[in-house]
Amino acid sequence: MQQQSMFMSEADLPLAARLRPRTLEEFVGQTHLLGEGKVLRRLIEGDRIGSMIFWGPPGVGKTTLARIIANKTKATFIDFSAVTSGIKEIKQVMEQAEHNRRYGEKTILFVDEIHRFNKAQQDAFLPFVEKGSIILIGATTENPSFEVNGALLSRCKVFVLQPLRTEELVQLLRHALQDERGFGGQKITISDDLLQAIAAFANGDARSALSTLEMAVLNGDLSADGSVTVEAASVEQITSKKSLLYDKTGEEHYNLISALHKSMRNSDPDAAVYWLARMLEAGEDPIYIARRLTRFASEDVGLADPRALELCVAAYQACHFIGMPECSVHLTQAAVYLSLAPKSNALYMAYERAKKDALTMLAEPVPLVIRNAPTRLMKELEYGKGYQYAHDAEDKLTNMQCLPDSLLGREYYRPTEEGVEAKFAARLADIKAWKRAHAPKKNAAAAPPKSAAPKTGTTTEGVEVPAPKKAAPEKGANAENADASAPEKE
Numbered sequence: 001m002q003q004q005s006m007f008m009s010e011a012d013l014p015l016a017a018r019l020r021p022r023t024l025e026e027f028v029g030q031t032h033l034l035g036e037g038k039v040l041r042r043l044i045e046g047d048r049i050g051s052m053i054f055w056g057p058p059g060v061g062k063t064t065l066a067r068i069i070a071n072k073t074k075a076t077f078i079d080f081s082a083v084t085s086g087i088k089e090i091k092q093v094m095e096q097a098e099h100n101r102r103y104g105e106k107t108i109l110f111v112d113e114i115h116r117f118n119k120a121q122q123d124a125f126l127p128f129v130e131k132g133s134i135i136l137i138g139a140t141t142e143n144p145s146f147e148v149n150g151a152l153l154s155r156c157k158v159f160v161l162q163p164l165r166t167e168e169l170v171q172l173l174r175h176a177l178q179d180e181r182g183f184g185g186q187k188i189t190i191s192d193d194l195l196q197a198i199a200a201f202a203n204g205d206a207r208s209a210l211s212t213l214e215m216a217v218l219n220g221d222l223s224a225d226g227s228v229t230v231e232a233a234s235v236e237q238i239t240s241k242k243s244l245l246y247d248k249t250g251e252e253h254y255n256l257i258s259a260l261h262k263s264m265r266n267s268d269p270d271a272a273v274y275w276l277a278r279m280l281e282a283g284e285d286p287i288y289i290a291r292r293l294t295r296f297a298s299e300d301v302g303l304a305d306p307r308a309l310e311l312c313v314a315a316y317q318a319c320h321f322i323g324m325p326e327c328s329v330h331l332t333q334a335a336v337y338l339s340l341a342p343k344s345n346a347l348y349m350a351y352e353r354a355k356k357d358a359l360t361m362l363a364e365p366v367p368l369v370i371r372n373a374p375t376r377l378m379k380e381l382e383y384g385k386g387y388q389y390a391h392d393a394e395d396k397l398t399n400m401q402c403l404p405d406s407l408l409g410r411e412y413y414r415p416t417e418e419g420v421e422a423k424f425a426a427r428l429a430d431i432k433a434w435k436r437a438h439a440p441k442k443n444a445a446a447a448p449p450k451s452a453a454p455k456t457g458t459t460t461e462g463v464e465v466p467a468p469k470k471a472a473p474e475k476g477a478n479a480e481n482a483d484a485s486a487p488e489k490e
Helices: 002-011 039-045 062-072 087-102 119-130 166-178 192-202 206-218 232-238 251-265 269-281 286-304 307-322 328-340 346-360 376-380 421-437 479-485
Strands: 052-055 076-081 107-112 135-140 157-160
Touching (some): 052 062, 062 076, 062 135, 076 087, 087 107, 087 119, 166 192, 166 206, 192 206, 192 232, 251 269, 269 286, 286 307, 286 328, 286 421, 307 328
Parallel strands (some): 076 107
């Protein structure tokens, strides 16, 4: 009676659970790890398992591999869930593992959804992994670099499991139709095209593929002889809406935004629009995408097309105004514009070069010549002495030193010849040529340059400059007040 009850409960399990592989021979996919001669297969077959983490999307066989290891190993195997367990349960399991170790018995602890454990819970495993009380096998759908403590991660080998290919899923579906644990005892009629459609819909997830097949069979046309025919209309109804794999806080979030960035950088508007759609249709915040596009406009386009930033800011504002789904077209406009725009990372590189110097060089004081001097004391300390107001020069240029002495000659901004930036490059070249021609002589470095002379005239270089204008103190004001109230030319 007890056995019949157990059989009935097993028959009521979902198809994916009933068909869970029991051996490596039944396992489908992950040939890069489990093919003949591959490292993970050798470890399992040789019962030489060490601490490891299985990382991959849902439905690729992480838990199944752990069950296969449980069947193959001579060690005590403990199945542990991060969803239902806490510190108390961890301590109990660790005590049992330590007891087993004293008697020379190994303990393999499988922790499903290990990323759901917080830092304190993960830390509880660490001393037992270090002294060999347990062999830890963790399974996670999240990047272990982000979700697993570094100390624990360093003691584990990470195996990356890939989504199953469509042909592998089709193989799995055919097996389900033939295996007695599946639909092997029934006559099921379903075309190869429909199996392909179910496999494609599953998007690499074996559990999803088997669940979809089970639903299609249960909703098929039942004949008098007990046979079932699965029609295309039924499959289309079941697979009408694909559930996109996306976690707005997980790795896939960063993978997709990276794909969008790199597609635009590679001037591929079609790929850019596709990745944009993937994010938006999966529920990504359009404001987040708009912010990233704004960053791209300056980082990867910059002055090669200054209008790119304007357009992206406009798209950002449009997302605020109308939201989804209407703002999708504004983001598409921005993404396509950025893809087709000439590319320059000169602004990004300029800041990175300057940042490096700012962090590593001596924090030199601002040169006195370009300091502001609103008070008499500051003037007495020669703040602003020798300052040359560019607007008073005929060429709107001076040879005044603005960088600290240790950084003289540094070039942070190096314009490209792409798009509009070519004009900026030509302008910068002209400015540098003018400054070289008007560089002060070494023996007269302290003397004010002729281009900033107090009287209008012609310099030795033939450049005529007007006399700088001085702000006169207001009538009746004392000298100190006049200094403080006079407008500063900055």
